[in-house]
Structures are given as C-alpha cells and as structure tokens.
Amino acid sequence: MSDPQSPAGPGPGPAPRRRKFWGWGYEDEQPSRADVLAIAAQARATLGFGGERVLDPPSVADLRLPDPRLAPPASLAPLFTASPYERAAHAYGKSYRDVVRAFHGEFPHPPDLVALPGDEDGIAAVLEWCAHVGAAVVPYGGGTSVVGGVEPPAGERFAGTVSLDLRGLDRVREVDTASSAALVQAGALLPEADRQLRGHGLTLRHYPQSYRFATVGGSIVTRAGGHYATGRTHLDDFVQSVRAVTPAGLWESRRLPASGAGPSPDRLMIGSEGVLGVVTEAWLRVQDRPRFKVSATFAYPDFTAGARAARAIVRSGLQPANCRLLDPDEARLNQAGDGKEAVLIVGFESAHHPQDGLLDQAAGLALAHGGRRHDGSGDPAGPATAAEKQWRDGFQAAPYLRDALVAAGILVETFETAVTWDRFEELDAELHRTARRAAASVCGAAAVHRRLTHVYPDGAALYFTVLGPARRGSELRQWDDIKTAVGEALLAGGATITHHHAVGRDHRPWYDRQRPDLFARALGAVKAELDPEGILNPGVLLG
Incomplete structure (x- = not known):
C-alpha cells in the first residue's frame, strides 16, 4: 500500500502519496525545473554531451488515453478502476524505453482496467471473468520491471487487458x-x-x-x-x-x-x-538483523586486475556480503574514485559475530592481487568506507537521476549478464567494445561504464551502463540498435541474456535462442494446463 503523507494541518486526513505515472518515485519527489536544469548542466559537464534542451514531464490532464474496451459486471465492479491515472501508471514498467514513452505522453495501449483485489477470492474472480470475456491479465507488483514485463500486449487477439495489481495483499x-x-x-x-x-x-x-x-x-x-x-x-x-x-x-x-x-x-x-x-x-x-558490519575498498590499475582479485576472494571460500567492482569511469561517475583506477568494495556482515577477521583475510587477497587500500578520494590512508558510501548513494539515486536525464535528452540504459570465469575476460572486453561502438554509431558520442554486481566461485555478473545524446523522437530506435548489438555479443560469448533482470518482452528474442527448444515445449505444456485460455501475461516467456 502507498505510504501516507504527513498531514499539513487540520482536515479530513492525510492524502495518499501517488507515484509518478511516467517515471520513478513519488510525485512530490519530482525535482523542480531549476533542479533538473542544474542536473542537465552537470551531466553535460561530466559526459560532454546532452542537456542542451530540457523538457517538462506530462500531467495526467495532458493524456489522451483510448477508451476502455471492457466493462466489468456489477458484481465485480468494486474490484476495478478505469481512472486515467491508474491506467497510465500500469501501462509501463521502468526501463528507459518505458520512461521515454511515458515522458512523451505515448500510451497507445494502456490496460483497459486495473483490478485491485484484496484477497485470493478476488483474484480468482478476476481471472475467471477475464477468461470468460477473452481479456488478457498482466499481474502487477511494484511495476519496477525494466524488461517490458508488465506492459499490456498490443494487437487484436484479446478483447482487452486487465492489469491485476496486488497492492491489497501487503502483510x-x-x-x-x-x-x-x-x-x-x-x-x-x-x-x-x-x-x-x-x-x-x-x-x-x-x-x-x-x-x-x-x-x-x-x-x-x-x-x-x-x-x-x-x-x-x-x-x-x-x-x-x-x-x-x-x-x-x-x-x-x-x-x-x-x-x-x-x-x-x-x-x-x-x-x-x-x-x-x-x-x-x-x-x-x-x-x-545484522549488528556487525565491516568494509574496505581497494584500487586497481584496471577493471581486469580488480576482477581477478574478486575471483580470488570468492574462490577462497570467503562469502562477503558485498564484493562489487567499479570500472574507473563508473567509480568517477559515482564519486567513488578519480576515474583513473577501478575500485573494489568488499564488506562483511553478521548478526552474531565480529567480521574483522574475515575482512582481514579478504584484504590480504585483495592486496596480493595488486590492489591498494583506497577511500575513493585518492588518499590510501583515508576511511575505508568512503568510496562504498559514495557508490551506495549513487546506486540508490540512479533511478531518480535517470528521469532528469531523459528530460535533458540523454539516453541512459543498462544491460547485464553472467558468464563463467574461463570466458569472463574475453567477453568483458568484447561487450565493452561492442557497446561503445554501437552507442557511438547511433548516438554520435557515448560513455559506457561497467561493474561487477555478483561474484561466484565459477563466474561473475557484469552490469553495463550506456549513456549518449538522445535524438528526440528516435530514442527507442537508438536503444534498440544498441541492445541488438550487445544481445548478439552476449549469446555469441556463451553468456546469459540476463542475470537478474528477468526476460519480459524485451529479452524474448535472445531468451528464445538461449533456452533449449525441448524445454520451451515442456514449459508451454505446463502453461496450457494452468492457463488454458492463455490469458496470463501473453508474450512473456512464451507465445
């Protein structure tokens, strides 16, 4: 359920906070135009492009949504809403493609209705009615999908689409x-x-x-x-x-x-x-709840050296809670480094035991692989957690920052994967080259940053951020061209199309080629048994 605002004074009670229908966060968190202009100027100074023209986001009153094609029976009407805000808010997830379209007020096929059941009986009733009338159902949790996982299907196969929001089941x-x-x-x-x-x-x-x-x-x-x-x-x-x-x-x-x-x-x-x-x-x-937490950061001459240190730490049997490696550009962007060195953040935590001894062991391995203690400001003797705090703050602020960058005409999107260590260095180099080449080709200029998000004894997860100047009206084509290039490189390199972002609709072309054909048929048989009319999230994983 949404968090209430604090009441400003006497009145009927606190008004519920509403999330932005077009981007990340609550409506009352949207930066002022002056703040967005300042962010755009800073981005232009850091990246060398973008921010020359800043647009304002739309309001619900600006939207022109198609009329709903569905009307529930009177017995189920209390479970549904067709308000323009709810329909727009449930039309997209939170990928770059989603935010760009919503920011420009493009809602060609929002859900016709949003269902808000409060229990399993209500969910069952919604599913039964939708199967009866031939409506597609898209289950909706927090709407944070970045792969097209909650977008209503287009086309004429269904009589309409219902977004089934589970916010009422929140305990x-x-x-x-x-x-x-x-x-x-x-x-x-x-x-x-x-x-x-x-x-x-x-x-x-x-x-x-x-x-x-x-x-x-x-x-x-x-x-x-x-x-x-x-x-x-x-x-x-x-x-x-x-x-x-x-x-x-x-x-x-x-x-x-x-x-x-x-x-x-x-x-x-x-x-x-x-x-x-x-x-x-x-x-x-x-x-x-953890009570003991320790961390340290280490600087390396390049990303490859840092990755080798991370591999040594995890293969030693140590399992740090945090073991994230930022390449020099990623470290600089998040003010965790000066852009000349890669930064490895290592942390341990426990509810029961001090972790200093484990950190000392990890530090020994980190230093033995060419690292040096580093605090993100260039001072080897500085506090060990400074770079970690800078990175964490930047990590949490990134979804909010992206909204401002979209307004400033800057393309900013990510892709991630995982691969075994034997292919890691070759794939990392190829993905970095491919992403930079593709982004520069379609954008004219580009910045590509990367980090390790998860490390395993047998491999690691790579996470890339791509930034470039967007061409108004062509943003989706620009990103699709970049994504196609990196998607092909991922499959050619034996990696996965996604380590933790799911498949959705956006990853389907590569997921279909990654999974075994016989498994796809077996999964299709399961879906036919559980969802005979094929109404649940059509186009995702199957169909």
Missing part, C-alpha cells in the same frame, strides 16, 4: 522464529515487509536497486537479485514455499527446508513472470 501474515521464516503476501513492498519483520528482530535482507518500490511477489516471479554479492544472491534462495492462484485452480507447495522429492514445484513458479499464475504469498527464509 506479513505469520512469523516462525524457530525456523527463521515468515509468510509474506506477494503485494508487500520490500521495505514494508522489513518494517513488519523488524519487531521480531528479523529482516529479509533483500535489497535490489528497486528496493523502495519492489514487491515480494514481483521479486519471486522475476528471480530478482539483491543485496548479497555472493552466496544467496537471488530471492530464489530465500523461498521455502509458494502459493499462487491460477486460472485452473490453486497452486501451493509444501513448506520444507529442502527436499529431494522430484522436480521442485517452487522452481516452476519462481521466475515464471506471471505467465503460469498469480503468486499471492510465500514462506521466505529470514534472518536476524
């Missing part, structure tokens, strides 16, 4: 302290779930960049990556059991710490991206 229903687990409803925002767990001294400790607005259910069905750079890196690792409503009936797995009883039913629903059913709740492994 921690039960806490099992003996097993360190909690039953959490799918619509709970991650911060709200943590708030409800705090009274028990517990936390889910799952912090994706979208943390503020991401939901538990959305994180499950997209296999979202989170806080930990090693060990339990995806929300998959925290799931004990899943419950979902499908058009064919209720799906619920048995809650167990582990099981060898055949293929896991949980694994089928985790990562299903809303095509098999609507996840309503899950038992999740939680943990005591």
Whole structure:
C-alpha cells in the first residue's frame, strides 16, 4: 500500500502519496525545473554531451488515453478502476524505453482496467471473468520491471487487458522464529515487509536497486537479485514455499527446508513472470538483523586486475556480503574514485559475530592481487568506507537521476549478464567494445561504464551502463540498435541474456535462442494446463 503523507494541518486526513505515472518515485519527489536544469548542466559537464534542451514531464490532464474496451459486471465492479491515472501508471514498467514513452505522453495501449483485489477470492474472480470475456491479465507488483514485463500486449487477439495489481495483499501474515521464516503476501513492498519483520528482530535482507518500490511477489516471479554479492544472491534462495492462484485452480507447495522429492514445484513458479499464475504469498527464509558490519575498498590499475582479485576472494571460500567492482569511469561517475583506477568494495556482515577477521583475510587477497587500500578520494590512508558510501548513494539515486536525464535528452540504459570465469575476460572486453561502438554509431558520442554486481566461485555478473545524446523522437530506435548489438555479443560469448533482470518482452528474442527448444515445449505444456485460455501475461516467456 502507498505510504501516507504527513498531514499539513487540520482536515479530513492525510492524502495518499501517488507515484509518478511516467517515471520513478513519488510525485512530490519530482525535482523542480531549476533542479533538473542544474542536473542537465552537470551531466553535460561530466559526459560532454546532452542537456542542451530540457523538457517538462506530462500531467495526467495532458493524456489522451483510448477508451476502455471492457466493462466489468456489477458484481465485480468494486474490484476495478478505469481512472486515467491508474491506467497510465500500469501501462509501463521502468526501463528507459518505458520512461521515454511515458515522458512523451505515448500510451497507445494502456490496460483497459486495473483490478485491485484484496484477497485470493478476488483474484480468482478476476481471472475467471477475464477468461470468460477473452481479456488478457498482466499481474502487477511494484511495476519496477525494466524488461517490458508488465506492459499490456498490443494487437487484436484479446478483447482487452486487465492489469491485476496486488497492492491489497501487503502483510506479513505469520512469523516462525524457530525456523527463521515468515509468510509474506506477494503485494508487500520490500521495505514494508522489513518494517513488519523488524519487531521480531528479523529482516529479509533483500535489497535490489528497486528496493523502495519492489514487491515480494514481483521479486519471486522475476528471480530478482539483491543485496548479497555472493552466496544467496537471488530471492530464489530465500523461498521455502509458494502459493499462487491460477486460472485452473490453486497452486501451493509444501513448506520444507529442502527436499529431494522430484522436480521442485517452487522452481516452476519462481521466475515464471506471471505467465503460469498469480503468486499471492510465500514462506521466505529470514534472518536476524545484522549488528556487525565491516568494509574496505581497494584500487586497481584496471577493471581486469580488480576482477581477478574478486575471483580470488570468492574462490577462497570467503562469502562477503558485498564484493562489487567499479570500472574507473563508473567509480568517477559515482564519486567513488578519480576515474583513473577501478575500485573494489568488499564488506562483511553478521548478526552474531565480529567480521574483522574475515575482512582481514579478504584484504590480504585483495592486496596480493595488486590492489591498494583506497577511500575513493585518492588518499590510501583515508576511511575505508568512503568510496562504498559514495557508490551506495549513487546506486540508490540512479533511478531518480535517470528521469532528469531523459528530460535533458540523454539516453541512459543498462544491460547485464553472467558468464563463467574461463570466458569472463574475453567477453568483458568484447561487450565493452561492442557497446561503445554501437552507442557511438547511433548516438554520435557515448560513455559506457561497467561493474561487477555478483561474484561466484565459477563466474561473475557484469552490469553495463550506456549513456549518449538522445535524438528526440528516435530514442527507442537508438536503444534498440544498441541492445541488438550487445544481445548478439552476449549469446555469441556463451553468456546469459540476463542475470537478474528477468526476460519480459524485451529479452524474448535472445531468451528464445538461449533456452533449449525441448524445454520451451515442456514449459508451454505446463502453461496450457494452468492457463488454458492463455490469458496470463501473453508474450512473456512464451507465445
């Protein structure tokens, strides 16, 4: 549920805060035009391009949405809304393609209705009615997808589209302290779930960049990556059991710490991206809130040297909570370095034991691989956490900053992947070359930054940020050309099209080639059983 504003004075009560329908954050967080102009000027000074002309975002009153094609029966009418704000807010996720279209007021096929059920019975009723009238259903959690995962399908196959919003299912229903687990409803925002767990001294400790607005259910069905750079890196690792409503009936797995009883039913629903059913709740492994935290940063002459150090740390058996490597440009952009060296951030945390000894071991390996202690300001004797704080602040601010960059005419988007260590250095170099070449070709100028987000004993996840001057009206074509080039390079290099951003519609062309054909047919058979009319999130994963 949305957080209330503090009331300004006497009156009927606090008004609910509304999220921006076109971008990231709440409406009352939108920077002033003067602030956006200042951001544009700073970006132009740093990047050497963009910000010459700054546009203002649209208002709901500016929108011209097509009329709804659906009308629910009177018995279900209280579950639905067709307000222009809700329809626009549910039309897109939060990728660059999404923000650009919404910023320019382009809503050719928003959902016809938004469903707001408060329980499983309401979800089942919505699914039954939609199957009856031939309407597509797009499950909607926090709307933070960056791969087209919540965008209504275009075309004439369906009588209309319903965005099924789970915000009404937002509670921690039960806490099992003996097993360190909690039953959490799918619509709970991650911060709200943590708030409800705090009274028990517990936390889910799952912090994706979208943390503020991401939901538990959305994180499950997209296999979202989170806080930990090693060990339990995806929300998959925290799931004990899943419950979902499908058009064919209720799906619920048995809650167990582990099981060898055949293929896991949980694994089928985790990562299903809303095509098999609507996840309503899950038992999740939680943990005591950490009390001991230590970190250090190390500088390296280049990204490759830093990656070799990260590999040595994780292969030693150490599992730092944070082990993120920023290339020189990424470090400079986030004020964690001067742009001449790569920066490796290493951190450990525990609820029970001091971590200084583990950090000392990691530091020994980091230094042995050519690193030096570094605080992000160039002072080797400075505080170890300065660069980490600068990076963390920049990481959390990035979605807000992107809105301003879109207004300033700057293309800014990311892509990420994972590959085994034997192919890592070759792929890293090829992706960097390909992205720079493609971005420079379509934008005229470009900056390409990268970092390691997660490291494993057998490989690592690479995350790239691409920036370039956007051509008004051609932004989508520009990014599509860049994405096509890097997508082809990813598959050619034996990497995955996504490590933690899910598939959605945007990654389908490469996902279809990455997965085995026989698996695709098997998954299609499962969907036909659970969703006989094919109404759930059509175009995602299958179809």
